[in-house]
Amino acid sequence: MKLSYIVEVDPLVHSGIIKKINNQIRIWKGMGHVVQILVLWPKASTTDSIKYIEGDYISNKFLDKLPQGFLNTYATKIIGIKKVESALRVFQPDVVYIRQGIWYPGLTSVLKRYRTIMELNTVDFLEMEFYSGLKKNVYLWGKNRILASISGLVAVTPDILKHYKDLAIPQKVVSNGIDLRKFEVRSNTDSTPSVNLVFVGSENMYWHGLDKILELANLLPEYQFNIVGYDRKNIESPITDNVKFYGWLSAQELSAVYSKSNLGIGSFGNYHVGKNTDSTLKVLEYLAHGLPVLMGHQDVDFHDSDFVFKATDKDHNFLPISIIKSFIENNKNRRINPTEIEQVDSSNKERERLAFFEAVAKDVPPTANNF
Known part of the structure; x- marks a missing residue:
């Protein structure tokens, strides 16, 4: 054609x-x-x-x-x-x-x-x-x-x-x-015992649910939350010590952050724009880098998988924090194999x-x- x-x-x-x-x-x-x-x-x-x-x-x-x-x-x-x-x-x-x-x-x-x-x-x-x-x-x-x-x-x-x-x-x-050929799943390069969760977004996108992510960081102080695409100076709400803002990163810089991450964080505000089920590029990129994902909506392709986790209920409130923590602990050392996500x-x-x-x-x- x-x-x-x-x-x-x-x-x-x-x-x-x-x-x-x-x-x-x-x-x-x-x-x-x-x-x-x-x-x-x-x-x-x-x-x-x-x-x-x-x-x-x-x-x-x-x-x-x-x-x-x-x-x-x-x-x-x-x-x-x-x-x-x-x-x-x-x-x-x-x-x-x-x-x-x-x-x-x-x-x-x-x-x-x-x-x-x-x-x-x-x-x-x-x-x-x-x-x-x-x-x-x-x-x-x-x-x-x-x-x-x-x-x-x-x-x-x-x-x-x-x-x-x-x-x-x-x-x-x-x-x-997503073009899986472009990604190489690497072992975690972080030499510290900390568990790192990464979120990649853009400012002024309310449906990304940054407010919910910061709330989650407050509920889980034992984990490190790394926020890419946002500048700290533009965030008015209180920030806990386990949150770090990176601003906008180049592809190479972002890859370095991924290599030290244990899990990816998807959007938590998609319901604001009518999407309780979604397919987002950020989630696909996390998975292509081998990272399990927690987020606030169902994924079109991975709603039944054990490595993509919807951490909120039907009213968009967080599930019991013990359940969320269990998912993180069970998957913090896991790397997703490309064969597990070949349908995307x-x-x-x-x-x-x-x-x-x-x-x-x-x-x-x-x-x-x-x-």
Whole structure:
């Protein structure tokens, strides 16, 4: 197939989203498909900075000189969509793929010309409550216009897809995957007797549940909690002595933290955005490094495993601390073998996605989800 990927993600930041997109594209090409990558983002075409995704970069020279932010990004999309349209007209893809995002003038007229499939990663109307009023109102106003212009939906969890059951287009759950070839499971390099738990997140993501993680650290003072992606100066709540903030780390620095960790910590606030069952890239990365995980939601792929543990009840309160401590003690010296998590290898997930693409491209009813 000829596949066009419209990427509305910052190519200058080596984020988990960029890693996922690169993985998808690599596998699609490896399976013999021709992929066009259209990166629509401020400074994409004018900066000399390192770009973490290859493709055709689309931005505006004038806007690229102005302060960056929501309005600049939005204007870049409005102006750049014409170049996207021209590129698609020349390439003539069988399927256009785009991640769930905000409506802007010109977008829907382009999407409706092709077999467009949109990837859903969040319960959007709940997540929008955490954004500015302007962004929220524009997003919600344009949401149905985008949905009326596409041919299929792929969601990472059933908790997301259930909100679209009345939409009469093909739909599929394909949870997140990770390229296991890139990871080496190593023995713990920490020479001290301490038990280290690591959380990797980003500031201003309320659904990560940092408040719950800090509460857990207070309940478990005998364990060390290492927080990556947050700066201590931005945390207003009291912090116990067993919590260390690392801020933003490079991939090499983060790998060093993983090598000294015993367990990973997943998000504890996903219920704020309507996801009691989820598939998150951070959990997959922990597992790929060999770390057992405790978190506040069910995992799509590992809800029955003995190395991924939901540490909260149905009301999102912590289970008895003795039960949580038992999981930590039983798994603190464990390293997860790649064969135990091979179902989330990217190659397996992308085969599912590509089969759905082919069904949509050929108007063949897709098979039912196994979720």
